[in-house]
Amino acid sequence: MEPIPIAKKTPASSAAPIKFIITKTVNSKTLSPQTSVPPVIAGRVLTQSSPVIPPRTINLSEPHNTSIQSLPGKKIAISPLKTPSKNIKPVQSVAVGGVGGSQFKTIIPLATQPNVQQIQVPGSRFHYVRLVTATTASSTGQPSGPSTSSIQTAKPMVVSTGAVRMSVPIVPPQTMKQVAPKPLTSAAQVVTTTQTQQRLIMPATPLPQIQPNFTNLPPGTVLAPAPGGGNVGYAVVPAQYVTQLQQSPFVTLASSSSFPASAGIQTQARLPLNGLSAAETTSRPRKPCNCTKSQCLKLYCDCFANGEFCNNCNCNNCFNNLEHETERLKAIKTCLDRNPEAFKPKIGKGKEGEADRRHSKGCNCKRSGCLKNYCECYEAKIMCSSICKCIGCKNFEESPERKTLMHLADAAEVRVQQQTAAKTKLSSQISDLLMRTTPVVSSGGGRLPYTFVTKEVLEATCECLLEQAKKAEQTHQPRAEAERMILEEFGHCLMRIISSAGKAKADCASINC
DNA sequence: GAGTTTGAAACT
DNA sequence: CAGTTTCAAACTC
Structure with a gap:
């Protein structure tokens, strides 16, 4: 299709260039393609950090800079990427966006049912969506599909995090509330018009794939379906919402059998987050907060600031x-x-070098020399930049203090590695x-009896080791020497054990025991 | 573990 | 916007 300019175009936000798509087809039979559902996408756009932009609904029938693609199957994965075609997967998973400097938006297809509610699973850093069957799907006066009423009972979804599978209850629609696992902008509240419930809904029918110029749409934008064009709309979601899904190992949100036509929601991306590689973020779970006065509702709280629910934290109130x-x-x-x-x-990313990372606001350190973790730049393992307003900064490339610190850190790391290897x-x-002392005496083999x-x-071995530790302490040996x-x-102890076992075995053999 | 220091966030 | 206060994390002992 010929690209059509978008009428209501606004500047893209400076959202991080991390995008991927989660799509899920649920109960695709419930709505017929001809059903003329009003272009009300009664869902809430999942967004964390988009600037305040008035919520808007764009009707796809309007002139757009879009390209329509048809994909087989019922799953939709639209990724406004540099190479979108590579990321559109007609499978029940995720389209992973590329990483680059351009502004990407994540598009979550919206339809009219079922409802999706964001949830956070305890113990997980993910934010999941909860599918909620909508008995009021026809509240706009549209005839509900024959199967609409057939899905009356809320069924749990099975959430799988690695080897652990958790059951996530799906609440009945009457109990559904809006949940904001990620901070939302005011723009994130998609305007509902005639529907009373705000719903973010996955595609319900095998619909044409729409590939608008999403990169230029602001977060919070809702793309409503064109009349006759199917019952699907799209919500533009800032990348930050999705990044949280990437902070934990591979996760699958698989639906239960109650949604036979539904697909699992999977995240399998390993993309940078907040300047760190995915490997770093996945290997370092967020630290629990200890907030006492902020109720974890201010940016003092790291959990809140990261757009996460508190979970396993030590906070009060x-x-x-x-x-x-x-x-x-x-x-x-x-x-x-x-x-x-x-x-x-x-x-x-900094302006000049692509590989340069820098603090968006710069730090204001006065006493730490920007060489302690008080400094947000240092904590992020980046140099201070020209936008920093720090005093006495030592966190720059040529800084001898910084180099010394780096060397010390490297040495410590090497030390840890050596200890780990040992x-x-x-x-x-x-x-x-x-293994060698497993009980094979009866077989006549050469192994020693583990009963030794x-x-x-x-206990005797431990005493020997403790004694050695005391000895090292008394003689003020350095730690490395003490460990040695x-x-x-310990080696001597082992040798004695082995030796004793060998003798015992020989004795045992001599008396045919 | 308690107390201190630090700088971002919040407030005025 | 600048100065002050609050807050929680980082750090020290």
Whole structure:
């Protein structure tokens, strides 16, 4: 189709260039393509950090800079990427956006049912969506499909996080509330017109794939279906919402059998987050907060600032959870009123070098020399830049203090690696020893009886090791030397055990026991 | 673990 | 916008 300019184009936000698409087809039979559902996308755009932009609905029948593609199957994955075709997958998963400097938006197809509610699963850093069957899908006066009423009962979805599968309840529509697992802009509240429920809905029919110029649409934009063009709309979602899905290992949101036609929602992206590689983010789960006075509803709280619910935190009087949704939304709005970019990653790319990362606002350190984790630049392992207003900054490339710190850090890292390797080796040797001492006496083999590693032997060994530690301490040996002494003693102990076992075996053989 | 320091966020 | 206060994390002892 010939590209058509979008009439209501607004400048794109500076959202992070991390995008991917989650799509899910649910109950595609419930609506016929001819059903003329009003272009009301009664869902809430999942957004975390988009600037305050008035919510808008764009009718796809309007002139657009769009290209329509047809894809087989019922799944939709639209990714406004540099190479979109490579990321459109007619499978039930995810289209992973590329990483680059351009502004990408994540498009989540919207239809009229079922409802989707954001949820956060305890123990997970993911934000999931909860599919809610809509018994009021025809509240706009449109005839409901024959199967609309057939899905009356809320059914759980199975959430799989790696090897663990959790059941996520799907609440009945009457209990459905808006949930904001990610901070929302005011623009994120998609305007509902005639429908009472706000719903973010997955495509319900095998529809033409629409590939508008999403990159230029502001977060919060809702693309409503054109009349006769099917019952699907699209919501533009800032990348930050999606990035949270990437912070944990591979996860599958698989629907239960109650949604036979539905697809799983999967995240399998490994994309940078906040300047860190995905590997870094996945390997370092967020630290629990310890907020006491902010109710975790201010940016002091890292969880809140990251757009996450508190989970396994040590906070007191926490309101950053589903139970305090209203307060949380209000707090989000307050933060965004104060700073529309409050929830955007602070570490972005610098203007000059593509590889350069820098703090979006710069730090204001006065006493730390920007060489302690008080400094947000240093904490993010980046140099201070010209936009920093720090005093006495030592966090620059040529800084000798910084180099010294880096060397120390490197040395410490090497040390840790060495210790880890030593432990691994020791563990391997112990395993090997135990393997060799498995009870095979009766078979006449050469192995030693493991019964020689008795509790008493273990205790004696520990005493020897402790004694060695004391000795090292008394002689003020450096830690490395102390460790060496202890390990050496451990080796001696092992040798004695082996030797004793060997003798015992020989004795045993001599008396035919 | 308690107390101190620090700088971002919030407030005035 | 600048100065001050609040807050929670980082750090020190």
